[in-house]
Amino acid sequence: MADEAIEREFMEYDVVIVGAGPAGLAAAIRLKQLNPDISVAVLEKGSEVGAHILSGAVIDPIGLNALIPDWKEQGAPLETQVTDDQFLILGPAGSLRLPNFAFPPLMNNHGNYIGSLGNLCRWLATYAEGLGVEIYPGMAASDVVFDESGAVKGVVAGVFGIAKDGHHKPDYQPGMELHGKYVLIGEGVRGSLAKRLQAKFDLCENAEPQKFGIGIKELWEVPKEQHKPGLVVHTLGWPLEDHTGGGSFMYHWGENLVSIGFVVHLNYKNPYLSPYDEFQRFKHHDEVKKHLEGGKRVAYGARAITEGGLQSVPKLTFPGGALIGCSAGFVNVPRIKGSHNAILSGMLAAEAAAEAVGAGRQRDVLESYQHAYRASPIYKDLNKVRNAKPFLSRYGTIFGMGFAALDMWTTTLLGGFSFFGTLKHKKTDAASTEPAAKHKPIAYPRPDGVLSFDKLSSVFLSNTNHEEDQPAHLTLRDPSVPIKVNLPLYAEPAQRYCPAGVYEVLYDEQGNNPRFQINAQNCVHCKTCDIKDPSQNIVWVTPEGGGGPNYPSM
Numbered sequence: 197m198a199d200e201a202i203e204r205e206f207m208e209y210d211v212v213i214v215g216a217g218p219a220g221l222a223a224a225i226r227l228k229q230l231n232p233d234i235s236v237a238v239l240e241k242g243s244e245v246g247a248h249i250l251s252g253a254v255i256d257p258i259g260l261n262a263l264i265p266d267w268k269e270q271g272a273p274l275e276t277q278v279t280d281d282q283f284l285i286l287g288p289a290g291s292l293r294l295p296n297f298a299f300p301p302l303m304n305n306h307g308n309y310i311g312s313l314g315n316l317c318r319w320l321a322t323y324a325e326g327l328g329v330e331i332y333p334g335m336a337a338s339d340v341v342f343d344e345s346g347a348v349k350g351v352v353a354g355v356f357g358i359a360k361d362g363h364h365k366p367d368y369q370p371g372m373e374l375h376g377k378y379v380l381i382g383e384g385v386r387g388s389l390a391k392r393l394q395a396k397f398d399l400c401e402n403a404e405p406q407k408f409g410i411g412i413k414e415l416w417e418v419p420k421e422q423h424k425p426g427l428v429v430h431t432l433g434w435p436l437e438d439h440t441g442g443g444s445f446m447y448h449w450g451e452n453l454v455s456i457g458f459v460v461h462l463n464y465k466n467p468y469l470s471p472y473d474e475f476q477r478f479k480h481h482d483e484v485k486k487h488l489e490g491g492k493r494v495a496y497g498a499r500a501i502t503e504g505g506l507q508s509v510p511k512l513t514f515p516g517g518a519l520i521g522c523s524a525g526f527v528n529v530p531r532i533k534g535s536h537n538a539i540l541s542g543m544l545a546a547e548a549a550a551e552a553v554g555a556g557r558q559r560d561v562l563e564s565y566q567h568a569y570r571a572s573p574i575y576k577d578l579n580k581v582r583n584a585k586p587f588l589s590r591y592g593t594i595f596g597m598g599f600a601a602l603d604m605w606t607t608t609l610l611g612g613f614s615f616f617g618t619l620k621h622k623k624t625d626a627a628s629t630e631p632a633a634k635h636k637p638i639a640y641p642r643p644d645g646v647l648s649f650d651k652l653s654s655v656f657l658s659n660t661n662h663e664e665d666q667p668a669h670l671t672l673r674d675p676s677v678p679i680k681v682n683l684p685l686y687a688e689p690a691q692r693y694c695p696a697g698v699y700e701v702l703y704d705e706q707g708n709n710p711r712f713q714i715n716a717q718n719c720v721h722c723k724t725c726d727i728k729d730p731s732q733n734i735v736w737v738t739p740e741g742g743g744g745p746n747y748p749s750m
């Protein structure tokens with residue numbers, strides 16, 4: 197994959213980690229805890245650690261407890277404990293609260309903490325640096341380097357100064373190779389290197405297709421008298437139709453902050469659907485606006501979330517490295533939680549790598565990580581909920597949720613057994629999109645500028661920035677497909693599924709001659725286009741390091 201013609205300098209480490217999310221940072225910390233002499237480098241494409249992290253987040257502390265048992269005394273930024281946990285079904289004009297006892301204990305949020313995963317990562321990074329981990333923000337790992345046996349030897353990072361047309365600008369830097377005895381891929385959902393490694397080593401051969409949702413989130417500051425620290429509200433239903441999966445979260449935490457977000461499962465069929473506009477109109481429901489009224493929106497962003505669960509987890513290891521966290525898809529979908537498993541998987545991979553390095557090994561397959569995963573709390577967590585997503589996909593939100601709740605009770609009470617075995621997902625999300633001819637356009641209300649907003653003012657709040665004169669990081673396998681195939685067949689859904697207004701179809705003054713425009717500088721790195729494009733024609737690759745959103749406390 198790496199460009200053989202370019203001579204690059206290289207640096208040698210015991211372990212190289214791509215991505216400073218909870219998975220990558222947990223791996224780095226665990227390596228140093230086990231052996232302070234192990235050299236560890238972590239590469240992060242965001243301008244700083246946390247800049248690209250977007251999550252809910254209600255955090256199950258099981259991972260943090262295992263990694264840093266005295267995290268509270270050490271000052272980890274998780275101060276708001278869950279005090280009230282509500283689950284609502286919304287209709288257009290009302291709501292129904294489901295009793296908490298309808299759900300098995302695994303769905304209970306008491307004992308969990310509300311906070312910003314980005315801020316937790318910032319804190320974990322400082323902790324890791326204190327142990328001697330080298331962290332390089334603003335460094336996108338853009339390529340993989342292999343040794344002569346075909347094992348992963350390292351990654352290329354820090355390529356800067358290439359112009360849009362490919363010529364080298366005066367500030368051109370060819371980047372560096374960071375070689376490791378092992379390389380851990382913690383890029384999060386739909387990682388660009390993870391995707392290529394999964395293909396090269398057939399890691400998904402025995403797994404169901406990975407499933408995804410798009411999560412769009414805003415952070416609000418609300419009047420003090422309206423703020424209920426510790427309140428967690430999840431909703432299903434309106435404004436989505438029953439056969440479109442998704443739901444919302446509202447978390448009250450910190451100093452008068454409310455994290456509000458909306459997830460749409462990306463297996464939706466109607467290409468006219470716009471997850472962004474669904475979220476905006478959702479905020480006008482009486483049950484929702486009462487949380488926000490009189491408040492001020494302070495941040496916006498979006499990120500895909502893995503939803504395939506247990507049956508979509510690929511093989512975790514390949515010669516020279518392993519997948520950790522959401523690059524392997526460890527999200528527990530009904531709980532909407534993945535950060536605990538990200539931390540636990542980083543720790544397991546680190547334990548396997550530390551043992552191998554200690555034994556003088558390098559660039560082989562870390563079999564012990566794969567075995568440890570099978571016996572771990574991650575596997576148990578995902579096993580209990582493995583049929584929830586397939587039920588939702590097959591039977592819609594109301595019946596699907598009913599079946600899912602029954603099945604989760606069964607797996608909880610019968611040690612993982614389900615009468616349904618393990619249900620399949622069958623299709624990719626891209627293949628779930630149906631032709632526009634089968635659907636009607638959706639007329640979304642105009643944003644009022646108080647509760648709901650247009651895309652551009654939202655992107656402004658994500659502090660997104662990219663160097664403009666650089667090769668497109670949203671690449672098209674065939675540039676003719678958006679207008680020749682996607683427009684007539686699917687009304688080019690990229691215009692609607694992208695939460696940052698990156699893709700536009702523009703016409704001349706007579707309304708003819710459509711052309712596809714990509715406003716790449718607005719991209720918030722959510723990865724939805726790479727997942728949902730019905731022609732699988734868009735390939736997301738890393739832009740220059742440091743580009744992308746600059747999320748504050750997301």
Ligand SMILES: Cc1cc2nc3c(=O)[nH]c(=O)nc-3n(C[C@H](O)[C@H](O)[C@H](O)COP(=O)(O)OP(=O)(O)OC[C@H]3O[C@@H](n4cnc5c(N)ncnc54)[C@H](O)[C@@H]3O)c2cc1C
Binds near residue numbers: 219384
């Ligand atoms: C809307 C939403 C709500 C959620 N709510 C919750 C919740 O309430 N509780 C919960 O526990 N989980 C929640 N999750 C899931 C949780 O956020 C993820 O499971 C978790 O972030 C995964 O951690 P990770 O380390 O694998 O990946 P990430 O957190 O995504 O971190 C990956 C990091 O790698 C960097 N990176 C990626 N590619 C490269 C590259 N090539 N080079 C350099 N750097 C790279 C990224 O910039 C990023 O900083 C939610 C997710 C979403 C989208």
Ligand code: SF4
Binds near residue numbers: 697719720725
């Ligand atoms: S261009 Fe793709 S990755 Fe970027 S914000 Fe839009 S959908 Fe997300």
